[in-house]
Amino acid sequence: MEIYDAIRERIGSEAIIGVKMNCDDFANEKGLTVSDSTKVAKMLQEKGIDFIEISGGGPEQDREIRKSRGRAEKDKDYSEATWGKHAEKFRESVPDLPLILVDGIRSRVTMDALLENNVVDFVSMSKPFIIEPDLVKLLKDGQDKSSCIDCGECISREYFAKMMLRCHYLYP
Numbered sequence: 001m002e003i004y005d006a007i008r009e010r011i012g013s014e015a016i017i018g019v020k021m022n023c024d025d026f027a028n029e030k031g032l033t034v035s036d037s038t039k040v041a042k043m044l045q046e047k048g049i050d051f052i053e054i055s056g057g058g059p060e061q062d063r064e065i066r067k068s069r070g071r072a073e074k075d076k077d078y079s080e081a082t083w084g085k086h087a088e089k090f091r092e093s094v095p096d097l098p099l100i101l102v103d104g105i106r107s108r109v110t111m112d113a114l115l116e117n118n119v120v121d122f123v124s125m126s127k128p129f130i131i132e133p134d135l136v137k138l139l140k141d142g143q144d145k146s147s148c149i150d151c152g153e154c155i156s157r158e159y160f161a162k163m164m165l166r167c168h169y170l171y172p
């Protein structure tokens, strides 16, 4: 809240300010859960934030907890998105605030479903643009999903920040 205030004070009311924030730390004990993060979202909206990019996880996360909560039910076309269910809760909490969802989004079906069901207003991707910087064009030309296999090499301790960013699966 303090950081938001300080930025707004310096740049004025016309510039856009958004935040990428955790919806859930997926930690064993303590940590942020979706009931906390949706309250924070509401507080930020009341302050005047212009959009939220919904993210999650972190150093205290437990892989099993991460797998077991957050994803939308299998019958939803966007269950591929890691925090689809959390995004639904954000939408309920801040219905008028532009929302962006990141993490695990790979297929056109998921992207369309997230937008058509008004779960979020934008989809965001990171690794898909590392392996295919021209992904938007590829999707427009008929490819149905990103070629990223989520091996995690591009963000591994071995390579990340030690060499130029690249897809180590495609270019070992």
Ligand SMILES: Cc1cc2nc3c(=O)[nH]c(=O)nc-3n(C[C@H](O)[C@H](O)[C@H](O)COP(=O)(O)O)c2cc1C
Pocket (backbone or CB within 6 Å): 020, 055, 102, 103, 104, 105, 124, 125, 126, 127, 128, 154, 155, 160, 165
């Ligand atoms: C090489 C690399 C660097 C990243 N650096 C940041 C970062 O500085 N800040 C951040 O919030 N997220 C960072 N991320 C996380 C991504 O923004 C994104 O939240 C995450 O990769 C999940 O999205 P994806 O499944 O589309 O890759 C990074 C991801 C990668 C692969």
Ligand code: SF4
Pocket (backbone or CB within 6 Å): 127, 128, 130, 131, 147, 148, 149, 150, 151, 152, 153, 154, 155, 166, 167, 168, 169, 170
């Ligand atoms: S290195 Fe692995 S995770 Fe990273 S972009 Fe390539 S396939 Fe995806």
